[in-house]
Amino acid sequence: MRALEKSPASLLVPFYFFLLGLLILFSLILLVQGVTGAGRNDSFTNMLFIMTGLTGLVSTFYMIRRYQVSVQKMLKERKTVxxxxxxxxxxxxxxxxxxxxxxxxxxxxxxxxxxxxxxxxxxxxxxxxxxxxxxxxxxxxxxx
Ligand SMILES: [Zn+2]
Structure with a gap:
């Protein structure tokens, strides 16, 4: 409990990246499913898989980028005298x-x-x- 009060962010960060990792994995699976399924009967589903996978990957990288920016901002603020x-x-x-x-x-x-x-x-x-x-x-x- 005491650790939570001290710095809740340090506990949330690994969880956040765990979620991001899951999202990347899920997106990659979708993407691979769509690509390997190409040529089969249902091309619309394949396209949907590829699109969803790509969207997932892009949004994950966007979230990582946003996280980096917020960390940099935090470090800058810490420098204030x-x-x-x-x-x-x-x-x-x-x-x-x-x-x-x-x-x-x-x-x-x-x-x-x-x-x-x-x-x-x-x-x-x-x-x-x-x-x-x-x-x-x-x-x-x-x-x-
Ligand atoms: Zn004086």
Whole structure:
């Protein structure tokens, strides 16, 4: 059950290709039946077999191609960089840096490089506040 929650796609993919394999096999059988049956009495059925077999093969290859495209798209999307925007509440200095684990909107970011380091030992007062988390490319992921 836990594996399902983690990545349902990884379980679906082999099943998908198993189906595609069956479809190819079925189409090939139809095609061979139609070709070897040529010359026999029922030429219409042979033609139907060949046509169905060819259609099956073409649509299977089309599905594989579409799958490849979607995988490439997914890999491209994975490359997108997530950016964190930090703002100083005192001097309103704004900084954008790559997202780090643990970042959340209205959480504390890094120390403000502009404001002088206060006498406070916690350092929290000097830290900027995360105001937004973006996906590079303009699409916003979170904004409150
Ligand atoms: Zn500041």
């Amino acid at each position: 997530v950016l964190t925007v930090e703002e100083c509440s005192k001097c309103s200095y704004k900084a954008v840096r790559p997202f780090r684990e643990g970042d959340y909107v209205y959480g504390y970011g890094e120390e403000c490089p502009r404001c002088p380091k206060g006498s406070g030992d916690t350092g929290v007062e000097n830290r900027m506040v995360i105001t937004a988390i973006y996906l590079e490319g303009g699409r916003q992921e979170e904004r409150y």
